[in-house]
Amino acid sequence: MKIKILAFAALLLGLQACDEIPEDEYLLIEGGSQGYQGTGHRVFLEEFTGVKCNNCPAANQKAKNLQAIYGKENLILIGIHAGNLATTDAEHPKAFNTPEGTELFNFFQLFGVPVGFVNRLDYDENKMIKGEGDWAGVVATELERQPVAEINLVEDSYNAGTMELTVSGNVSATGTLPDNIKVCLYLTENDIVSAQTLGDKSVNPNYVHDHVFRGSFSGTYGKTIDLSSGSASFTESITLPSDAVKANCEVIAFIYDADNYQILQSNFIEI
Secondary structure, rough: HHHHHHHHHHHHHHHOOOOOOOOHHOOOOOOOHOOOOOOOOEEEEEEEEOOOOOHHHHHHHHHHHHHHHHHOOEEEEEEEOOOOOOOOOOOOOOOHHHHHHHHHHHHHOOOOOOOEEEEOOOOOOOOOOOOOOHHHHHHHHHHHHOOOOEEEEEEEEEEEEOOOOEEEEEEEEEOOOOOOEEEEEEEEEEEEEEEEEEOOEEEEEEEEOOOOEEEOOOOOOOOEOOOOEEEEEEEEEEEOOOOOOOEEEEEEEEEEEEEOEEEEEEEEEEO
């Protein structure tokens, strides 16, 4: 099984320069994600999207297909709605844009959607933005890395009246880490039924949006964490959006090199 997976990963690498990879080719691995054994180094794919973007549903499906191969325990997805295609109108009553998502969109000088970051690689080389045609190859390569840290995350409490959620976690080093590290926690939500423009430019009012970015626990860029002793703990809280369904939400925690934004490890919990 592992040989088949590695061979398929090599095929994806060979095809990464192509603009399109047929969607059914993502699912050729017998047994799907159950057969993939990762190194423990997780990949965080940040997909920038918008409800008025007719190319975004296809890109989102490619991301989901990749996750079906590797498993959500290895490939973590988030859909960040931002830009001029993430605004409301008569046909799109919800847009899901957030202050943090807009800040990321502007800070990294994005000019359109769909695009993505894969562990925020290559910022130093000005190649951080990855088009959907690049995701498969970059994800396959990144999953072969050995982990340099582990993140554990638990739900501490939830107040149904105020919708305040508190989570805590621990980061422990398992390899060599840079000196300037930040930890960040994001909230996402699945199974949101709302309008989306499709590939043929029609609007589906009952489109199901998954892994939608709903906000950050500690700001867009998180907080500095001291791992000089080898480990550190954190506790953060967030008030869920008033229209959020807690049972559909997840919390993503990640650490990154604050000097070049590269994500070093990530993890998530369902709440």
